[in-house]
Amino acid sequence: MTVSVLVPSSLVREAEDKREATRKIGYVARAATVFRADRLLVFPDPEGERRWGGGFVETVLTYAATPPYLRKEVFGKRDELEYAGILPPLRATSLTGSESEGSGSLRQGIVTEVGPEGRVRVNCGLQHPISLVAPSEMTVDEGERVTVRISSRSPVRAKLVDEPLPGFTVRRMDLSAALDRDDAGVRIATSRHGEPLTVSRLADHVTRTDRDGMTVAFGSPGRGLPDMLGVDVQRLPDAVESGAPGRFDLWLNAVPNQGSEVVRTEEAMFAVLGCLTLKRE
Numbered sequence: 001m002t003v004s005v006l007v008p009s010s011l012v013r014e015a016e017d018k019r020e021a022t023r024k025i026g027y028v029a030r031a032a033t034v035f036r037a038d039r040l041l042v043f044p045d046p047e048g049e050r051r052w053g054g055g056f057v058e059t060v061l062t063y064a065a066t067p068p069y070l071r072k073e074v075f076g077k078r079d080e081l082e083y084a085g086i087l088p089p090l091r092a093t094s095l096t097g098s099e100s101e102g103s104g105s106l107r108q109g110i111v112t113e114v115g116p117e118g119r120v121r122v123n124c125g126l127q128h129p130i131s132l133v134a135p136s137e138m139t140v141d142e143g144e145r146v147t148v149r150i151s152s153r154s155p156v157r158a159k160l161v162d163e164p165l166p167g168f169t170v171r172r173m174d175l176s177a178a179l180d181r182d183d184a185g186v187r188i189a190t191s192r193h194g195e196p197l198t199v200s201r202l203a204d205h206v207t208r209t210d211r212d213g214m215t216v217a218f219g220s221p222g223r224g225l226p227d228m229l230g231v232d233v234q235r236l237p238d239a240v241e242s243g244a245p246g247r248f249d250l251w252l253n254a255v256p257n258q259g260s261e262v263v264r265t266e267e268a269m270f271a272v273l274g275c276l277t278l279k280r281e
Helices: 018-034 054-065 068-075 175-179 199-212 225-229 236-241 265-276
Strands: 003-008 039-043 105-114 119-123 130-133 145-153 156-161 169-172 186-196 214-217 250-253
Touching (some): 003 018, 003 175, 018 039, 018 054, 018 265, 039 054, 039 175, 054 169, 068 105, 068 119, 130 156, 175 214, 186 199, 186 225, 186 236, 186 265, 199 265, 214 265
Parallel strands (some): 003 039, 003 214, 039 169, 186 214, 186 250
Antiparallel strands (some): 105 119, 105 145, 119 130, 145 156
């Protein structure tokens, strides 16, 4: 199942300062990691942006998704990352902990040098960059991120593999392009004006997303998806019955009895993804 999460460039529009904006983005990255999202896409919402826009959001998310042993080499010093030290650790099982030390584990690496006869040097968090042979079907360039399968650390035995990078990827992408992806699966918009997510309907939604994958879009504080897409919330319930507007398959409200006037984006992510990634017995 492929899981794509869409967040707007206005994600941190209500943050009081860069530190708070960074912290909020960290919780979004945590939610994407906890529920094994494959990609986190930042779509433009220029009307909702304030001090920090899509470039800031994308940079901090990408930094958070990058293994600690690669961050200095990839990013160096950047103004957007002034408060990167407060980001919560993701501790993705494919990147850290005992699983990353086991036989055949996958690690993310970065190509530091391309040599003759298909040999490359890769920094993948071991004591030194290691020399590997790129598979004939792979073309790699200096600075490119690659996936390394490590079968032994002492002595080092590893190989490049043509597999997706561990963890989630981050990109900026127009909302329409994200919804048009071949692997978009069930396209879900989240909103307090959407269909209440109930126990009786949950099984149907879980069966569908588990089979087809899903793309889930979230709004930002004080500016939900209906505002961004020009959807009339008064007519939304009727519109959903005949085909969800805004090119979505579903509009869902995962917190139908919310006790706060506003559910923050990172809170909504945990509520929605926690329900939709459940497994049927």
